Amino acid sequence: MADETPKPSELLSKIDYHTPSTHWMDVPVNIRKGMYCYASNPKSVEYLGLPNARAWNPIEEDWKLPENWQQILHEGFKERLEKFRSIKVFMDICVRCGACADKCHFFIGTGDPKNMPVLRAELLRSVYRNDFTLMGKLLGRFAGARPMSLAVLKEWWYYLFQCTECRRCSLYCPYGIDTAEITMFGRELLNLLGLNIDWIATPVANCYRTGNHLGIQPHAFKDMLEFFVDDIEEITGVRVEPNFNKKGADILFITPSGDVFADPGTYTCMGYLMLFHFLKEKYGLDVTWSTYASEGGNFGSFTSHETMKRLNAKMYLEAKRLGVKWILGGECGHMWLVINQYMDTMNGPADFLEVPVNPITGTRFDNAASTKMVHLSEFTADLIKHGKLDLKPERNDNKILTFHDSCNPSRGMGMFDEPRYVIKNVANHFYDMPANTIREHTFCCGSGSGLNAGENMEERMAGGLPRANAVKYVHEKYGVNMLACVCAIDRAALPASMAYWVPGMQVTGVTELVANALVLPGEQERTTDLRGEPLPGMEEADE
Template identity: 80%
Template sequence: MSDELKPDELLDKIDHTPSGGDWMDSTVQIRPGMYCYAAKPESVQTLGLPNARAWNPVEDDWKLPENWQEIIHNGIKERLERFRTFKIFMDICVRCGACADKCHFFLGTGDPKNMPVLRAELLRSVYRNDFTAAARLLKFLPGGDRLAGGRPMTLDVLKEWWYYFFQCTECRRCSVFCPYGIDTAEITIMGRELLNLLGLNIDWIATPVSNCYQTGNHLGIQPHAFKDMLEFFTEDIEEITGVNVEPQFNKKGADILFITPSGDVFADPGTYTCQGYLILFKYLKDKYGLDVTWSTYASEGGNFGFFTSHETMKRLNAKMYAEARRLGVKWILGGECGHMWRVIHQYMDTMNGPADFLEEPVNPITGTKFENAKSTKMVHITEFTADLIKHGKLELDKSRNANRIMTFHDSCNPSRGMGLLEEPRYVIKNVCDNFFEMPENTIREQTFCCGSGAGLNAGENIELRMAGGLPRANAVKYVHEKFGVNTLGTICAIDRAALSTLMEYWVPEVEVYGIHELVGNALILPGEHEREMDLRMEPLPGKEDEDE
């Protein structure tokens, strides 16, 4: 396959050289295993984004437009006016170094330019050169631009931007420790927007964006195939439980529209989480008459547009409200996903609202008003399930998860861009008896990223991902050794895919589970036969012998 390293590429690997000296002087070495392939022109064209062409990052010629420096300059200027965050973060960093060792990519790769402060300085140095009074004054002195900490926008600088802005997962951990709240995610977002003005995206982002725009989801699953896939789950679940959980699609007048990342519909082990949702909705329908619909049009919760530009994010996100309006549902329920929830929580209402055609979300079964979602009108599924459990509305058999010794990975976006910390823990503790936290400095707002977020979970950059995920894996390894943890719970589709690979490399004894997979295992459906298997079709605890 195309994403495998060729032998000569492996030999090309460059050793670490002690840098010393000035970081502005060293030129970037684009290393195999650390970068993602360039966007294909077709994918860039779908949305009419600029400078679609075939190009290769390791070649000298990046096929840039003639006036690329001018485009970048104007792009920075425009964004300084549009985003106070950008302007302030360009101006006020004092380079205190508090963030330096907070980045998982720095801790894992050891590359000093992965220190958050330097990642930002890559852009800041150009900003200082082009936009500040100090640089204008000092330019008259020999070497004055360096004194002002500026450098002109050259091709080397551009390549450095590209290399390092696609080595940031926008996880915001550094921002927690910054005395001024400088958020490297915000700077990476701006950096990537600027790069996209020149058509410098990576394929792992550009192609899902293109798919999502045309077919409604990142994988490009067409409507009939989407339905087929959920029907396969239905068959599996019927085999396991004896109950037909058949979902509804594009149903007008349903109570709730449910949207989850398409990864859950397609990729293991997210598929088991998806089966958990199906079981939950069937249960609620039979017991309480709750009418939930899926949509094939808005069949993607995730938003890789967020990793491209604010505008692209808005264009992809528009489908959620459009579909909710068309179907006439009361409110929207969102599945387990990380960046999807940052977009919904902090951007959606502002970009595509107001959602005045929806009702303020109320759980019809418990009567709970979701006050915190009364404007956006979208509720996180763990908020929803936690509320159901709290009111005793779910019949749960914890023993079916008795073989799972759990820990929980807080996904970056729900923890630092939302604050969803207790809800998933509450659900876990109610469906499983064995739960152990990882060390304090690796969870909640200090959680370490999986190393594959923000569109970086490709195959060709696997070394970057494994190195970036090291701090997370290291903490999992600790609880595995100390408490015998064998299950890593998570509420993010990228995590489910990426952490599985990460665990395979660092702690192979640990499996990755979505929270609603555990719910699906524990929930006792009306009319089900005695279950022998869990959703992965493995024997349930206590049923192992019968299986043989």
């Protein structure tokens, strides 16, 4: 697929911010190759017991919908208007001021006006007005209403899968209208008709069965971590011993399975192993991994609220079974939206766990008092603040860093200073990107919310453009050569978008940097970092 993707210069010259002369309702949707993901595999849909499992193809005329699909949608819409005040209010109060229009990375990268958050929402609102409001019924298009049709449905599908639920537009909206909420709702409706994409549906089915999106079975999961154990031994001379499914451990650690599977997330995973080994040796802290709850991410959240809950349930179930005190969560984006804003409500109360206390520093994480789950960056920052880690930040001296705030920990949580604090303590060269592109203003990697497939490379590169552009700025200005992040999707998506837009830029997880700097008890003199690249000053030793 990659060879069909336009070159960066072609993609840039294709961006046209001029609006068409025809009204948007009269511009038919064009489901274009490179801009959409393949349809869900019926086996995955069936495994989960979700509706209308069948093989279908988005670019074919016939989507093999149930006969009464319009009724299903109408009733699904109606039911959710009662269940979600957010949707009801967001359908009614938009004034179309346009503040959100140029905030979306997909709009910036494509110029397609239907990627303006306001129009993405209007795709649904127009049908809402037609079906549920007096004005819409009386005045039709003059009130911005239009009836549901197959063409409208296809338009919904195309554009609801060109939103990564990053919430950037919501920040600027004077009424807090959140397109992520609208997209989640819209995708939930589409799922009533079996209109998911496979890059979401199959990971969800895998996760349901094997505990993780990649479908790694328990023995293989253990094997994969043991590969890392070997690698770590080679680099440090220390053999770390991770616990699996260990009853009575202090803490259960859950992270996205992407970190176990693909570079450069694997280096972050090695970082986790080394950090926990250090804490075990030095302070006796007992952390366990679980093969059953072996996924932090939750692609269910890109499917429906119910599916989100079904997948998320494992975290508490496993914590209870193992009898741990509290849960520590690894570096992941949407995982943390789910944990921070949904988990406790959906699957709590977690009264069988304790309010998280870091036994090494005595810090009580009151901000997680009810959910009982702490972010690894919070945990690491606390350890560093209390001087509990032995660090040699100079080992990261050949890395000139910047930090990408992932959308969900930013606008669905507000974790900005903890990872920066960690980075600045384990590395010496750090430069932030321009102010309007970081922290709460941050841009999405372009591939979030289940869009990180191979067949939609043009869509991903277009969506990744604003982030890449800001990286390029610090790359040229300060010579930044490494982009740090706390999200597994970022680690999977950004290397491609960096190779495309900012060649030479590498991507790393924060815990990889920590582990590079961390001095393990009894380690040999290290000559390379976790990637096998020579440490600063060790370039000759490598020969």
